[in-house]
Amino acid sequence: MNPSKRELKRRNLLLGAAATAAAGGALAGVAAFSTSRAPAAGLQKDLLSRDPKASKTAQAVYRLLVGLEADARAGRRRGTLMGQHAEVHNERYNPEYGDHSGPKPPGYYYRKPRDITGKLPAFLELDLGPGYQQQGWGVGEPRDYSRAAWPARREFWTYTNDVVDLALGVWHGLPRADDGSYNPTGTERLWNGTKTVLPENGGAPAGLVGMSFHQPWPGSPVKSYEQTLRRNAPSAKDPGWIDRVLTPGTAEHAALLLDLSFLADHLGHLAAHDVPVLLRPYHEMNSLGAEQSFWWAGLEPRQYTALWELLHHYLVGSRGLHNLIFVWAPTAWDGVHGGEPWDFYPGGEYVDVVGVDDYSGTPDRPFDPGGWTSTWHRGLADYGKPRILAESFHVPLGAAQRTTLDQAPWVLWTVWGDGLTAKNSDADVRRTYDDPKTITGGRESGPAGVQWPTLHDGTFEEE
Known part of the structure; x- marks a missing residue:
């Protein structure tokens, strides 16, 4: 059904000039939105401007991303990396999750594109949080990065081990030579008598890795998706709670650091094995309505940016993790799912990649009739960062959309x-x-x- 003239007018009022901007302007890097934090003078060329100690492999991955972005802005799109998210906790423990009833092996949706097409995704994003309805943080098999703080031999925490193993396996290959890390064959017998089998990908570097962290509210005794939601967090009844979370010396701040240390321990093991990670924290911060918003949504911009900066300083400064590429991803600012996100941008010194989680429409009924996802692509141009479609239910090139990636590269x-x-x-x-x-x-x-191994020695240069 075509939108009515009244609806089109509403959308144009909401989107301003973005809904009608020319595709050529988008390729030239001209955004229709103005950002509250100063837009970049040009495209950020390397990772060292944010992290002078960035690992060579993280720098190489960023050069790849920025090279693709530069080509797209110049009107010569070289390519788009196809990515797949995998919720390993649901794959392992939720029998109703996925395309058939019953448990799935970890990495089921990493392997699924190959089952259909014979090809694997070029990027796998894994979710370390939120946990699976368990008391406190924990892990499955005891590992050196688990430390005494995280109780081991916890059956419903085994998926965190799988997350680490999958990340290593995508970057270094599965199966692989024993490199001192865990589970190099992809098969691990667990303490409860079961075993985990990870998908093979040829035994050599196979793509890029990302991680999201659906963090339950700091101090939550139970770690699960329900505790990530704003309606269940203390802030729903106590407007001063978030400021205590941000204030050193408070119990709430200590709880935040405990959560971040759980994230850092797992990321640190990946850093020790030279795995660069696109880290996408505190996403969809501009969500409208409290019902399905995360606890970090609904904050004042000063509170949100302070939270992001605190996370960055802890991971990079306190924990010395230099394998990270930071991704900022609001939800689509369509006036239904999300409002305008610009005031929540943490600043170029804390962000490497900008993106959007787009659930605003479908390929056959796109939000912007001028081009599916083009509105969001134009809106992110002024930041001078590589632009990604961070979450979508849909592949870009289906029966209803054949030119999506030409309109929004x-x-x-x-x-x-x-x-x-x-x-x-x-x-x-x-x-x-x-x-x-x-x-x-x-x-x-x-x-x-470019072959994936070229990125591993950190020598990749833009063509």
Whole structure:
């Protein structure tokens, strides 16, 4: 159904000039929105401007992303990395999750594109939080990065070990030579008599890795999705709670640091094995309504940016993690899912990549009739960072959309978990993965002219 003239007028009022901006202006890097924090003078060229100690491999991954972005802005799109999110906690423990009833092996939705197309995604994002309805943080098998703070031999925390193993396996390959890390064969027998089997990907570097952290509210005794929601956090009844979270010396602040130390321990093991990670924390901060918003949504901009800066300083400064590429991703500012996010931008000194979680429309009924996802792509241009579609239920090139990535040349496009099979036909997935300008993963794949191993020694240079 075509939108009415009244609806189009409402959308244009909401989006301003973005809904009608020319595609050529978008490719030139001209955004229709103004940002409250000073826009970048140009495209950020390297990671060292944010982290002078960034690892060589993290620098190489960022150069790849910024090279794809620079080409897109110049009107010569080289390619878009195809990404897939995997919720390992749901794959392992929720029998109703996914495309059939019953438990799935960890990494089920990393492997699924290959089942359909013969090709793996070029990027896998994993979720360390929120936990699976368990008391306190914990882990499965005891590991050296678990420390005494995290009780081990916890069956419903085994997925955190799988998250680390999958990240290592995408970056270094599965199976792989024993490099001193855990689970190099992909098969691990667990303390409760079961075993975990990770998907093989050719035994060589196969793509890039990301991590999100659906953090339950600091101090929450139970770690689960319900505790990530704003309606269940103390802030729902106590407006002063978040300021205590941000204030050193308070019990609330100590609880925040405990959560961040759980994240840092797992990221630190990846850093020790030279795995660069696109870290996407505190996403969808501009969500409207408290019912399904996360506890970090609904904050004042000063509170949100302080929270982001605190996380950055803790991970990079206090914990010395220099394998990170920070991704800021609001939800689509369509006036229904989200409001304008600009005041929540932490600033270029804390962000490397900008993106959007887009659930505002579908390929056959896009929010912006001028081009599906183009509104959000234009709106992020002024930040001078690589732009990614961080979450979508849909692949970009299905039956209803054949030119999405020409109209909005995202550097990376990630499909959310079971959305791959719930919202897309196999033909849509094949059309996307077989397109000559989408970049897929696996031993033999990689960006045009670049093989994944080239990134591993940190020597990748923009073509």
